Each structure stands twice: as structure tokens, then as C-alpha cells.
Amino acid sequence: METLKIVKIGGHVLNDEGALDAFLNDFSQIASPKILVHGGGKLATALAKQMNIEVQMNDGRRITNAETLDIITMVYSGKINTTIVAKLQAKSTNAMGFSGADGNSIVAEKRPVKDINYGYVGDIKKVNTTHLQLLLNHGITPVFCAITHDANGQLLNTNADTVASELAIAFAETYMTELYYCFEKNGVLKDINQDDSVIETIDTKNYQQLLKENIIADGMLPKLTNCFHAIDHHVKKVHIGTSAMLLNKNITHTIIQK
Structure with a gap:
């Protein structure tokens, strides 16, 4: 199985032109079929502040009102997605930009209000892989932003880590899927101020201990939740670290396993 x-x-990485270029160099050299997923929350937050729109977060997840959704749509599917696709074309990777609405790729529903009203945030219900498979068969690399839709005309903000996880799960029936979370750190760190304090393996047992010790918190919480969700649904491997790990498995990074 491929x-x-x-x-x-x-x-x-998205905020740093040099880091983005280095990442895209590494990504473009992956010989096997590949899909890229990106967010852009920091750029969206910066634009919101310029427009005097309040930014609200809860446990690393953005609360999305109508104004915030407009900003996210402009930043994610506009500037960032198109720029990444153009840069990949320059690196001989034939890429095509997607939101979940394009080709009905990712259908979600608006998160129900419980303790917190997240606004226009989508929880993924279905990933349609048929047309994406056709693109992969023809050597085209899909590039997804973190926007889904509800099949009734409403766009929804969806965590990019979740989008990546659900894509990996959806393709697990036809591929050996490997999920990579690339960011500026070498992996999940014991000490956020020490770049060499990488936790090389996280499994179900030590994950609970890391939570108790508050080593994993804030924005890392939803990321690890998505990692274990993927592993529980037949994704072969999950890796967290810098883009160097994409090409060199000996690079120190974090591996998530059962």
C-alpha cells in the first residue's frame, strides 16, 4: 500500500518568509503523494487587531463571530492559500488550493452551543476523497485552508489540526497515511524555553501524566487530541516537529503512538 x-x-512558519520557504523546499521534495493543510491564525489575529475586532480564544480554539469569519476567509483562503500554491508551483510541485467547500471536500456542522458559544466554528462530519484521489493520481497536490462548509451555503472556521487529522483518517482505507504537524519547535517540549527538551515519544499513558504536570497546555491541547484521534482511526504514524523531519527521520522530533 502506498x-x-x-x-x-x-x-x-507562515509568518516568517524564510521559514516558509524552507518548509516548502522540504515539502516539495517529498516523493510520495502528499496533501498540505494550513491555518493562518496569527495573521488573522493581526488583521483583526488592526480593524479593532476583538479576538477571543478558549483552550487554543478561536471563537468565531461573523466579523471574524470574514477576516479568516480573506486571510486563509485568499492571501495565504494562493501564496502557498504559487510558491509550490515555483518549486515544481503542481498544487491546487482548496477550502472544504471546493468540490464538497469537507462537510461540517456548526458546533452546538454548550458551555461556550464558539460561533461559526465547524465540526467535521464527512470528508469526500473521490475527486482528491483523482488529483493525487495525476500528481497534483491539494493545499487546504482551515475553512469548511455545512452544505447549506455557510462557511465555517475549523481547526487546521483537525482538518489534517480528518483527511488522514479519510484516506487511511486506501493509503498508509502519515500525519505531520510542522511548526517552529523541534517537537513537543518538556520546557517551552528549552528547544532541546523534546519529548520523543508520547503514548496514552505518559500523555495523561504530561497533562497533570501541565506540560501540555493551551494550543498544544487540541493538537494532541487530534493526534490520538488519528492514531485511534488507523493513521499509521503522527509526527510533530520542524519540516526537517519530513526528509530525515533521524531528526529529533515527537512521535505519537498508542
Whole structure:
């Protein structure tokens, strides 16, 4: 069975032109079929502040009102997605930009209000792989932003880590899927101020201990939740670290396993 790599790029890399170029160089050299997923929360937050729109977060997840959704749509599917596609074309990777609405790729539903009203945030219900498979068969690399739709005309903000995880799960029936979360750190760190304090393996047992010790918190919480969700649904491997790990498995990074 062929390997498919689903790679998610983090916000700090998107904000740094040099880091983005280095990442895209590494990504473009992946020989196997691949899909790229990106967010852009930091750029969206910066634009919101310029427009005096309040930014609200809860446990690393953005609360999305109508104004925030407009900003996210402009930033994610506009500037960032198109720029990444153009840069990949320059690196001989034939890429095509997607939101979940394009080709009905990712259908979600608006998150129900419980303790917190997240607004226009989508929880993924279905990933349609048929047309994406056709693109992969023809050597085209899909590039997804973190926007889905509800099949009734409403766009929804969806966590990019979740988009990557659900894509990997959806393709697990036809590929050996490997999920990569690339960001500016070498992996999940014991000490956020020490780049060499990488936790090389996280499994179900030590994950609970890391939570108790508050080593894993804030924005890393939803990321690890998505990692274990993927592993529980037949994704072969999940890796967290810099883009160097994409090409060199000996590079120190974090591996998530059962």
C-alpha cells in the first residue's frame, strides 16, 4: 500500500518568509503523494487587531463571530492559500488550493452551543476523497485552508489540526497515511524555553501524566487530541516537529503512538 503524507504547517512558519520557504523546499521534495493543510491564525489575529475586532480564544480554539469569519476567509483562503500554491508551483510541485467547500471536500456542522458559544466554528462530519484521489493520481497536490462548509451555503472556521487529522483518517482505507504537524519547535517540549527538551515519544499513558504536570497546555491541547484521534482511526504514524523531519527521520522530533 502506498504512503500518503498529510502535512500541516503552523502559524509561526507562515509568518516568517524564510521559514516558509524552507518548509516548502522540504515539502516539495517529498516523493510520495502528499496533501498540505494550513491555518493562518496569527495573521488573522493581526488583521483583526488592526480593524479593532476583538479576538477571543478558549483552550487554543478561536471563537468565531461573523466579523471574524470574514477576516479568516480573506486571510486563509485568499492571501495565504494562493501564496502557498504559487510558491509550490515555483518549486515544481503542481498544487491546487482548496477550502472544504471546493468540490464538497469537507462537510461540517456548526458546533452546538454548550458551555461556550464558539460561533461559526465547524465540526467535521464527512470528508469526500473521490475527486482528491483523482488529483493525487495525476500528481497534483491539494493545499487546504482551515475553512469548511455545512452544505447549506455557510462557511465555517475549523481547526487546521483537525482538518489534517480528518483527511488522514479519510484516506487511511486506501493509503498508509502519515500525519505531520510542522511548526517552529523541534517537537513537543518538556520546557517551552528549552528547544532541546523534546519529548520523543508520547503514548496514552505518559500523555495523561504530561497533562497533570501541565506540560501540555493551551494550543498544544487540541493538537494532541487530534493526534490520538488519528492514531485511534488507523493513521499509521503522527509526527510533530520542524519540516526537517519530513526528509530525515533521524531528526529529533515527537512521535505519537498508542
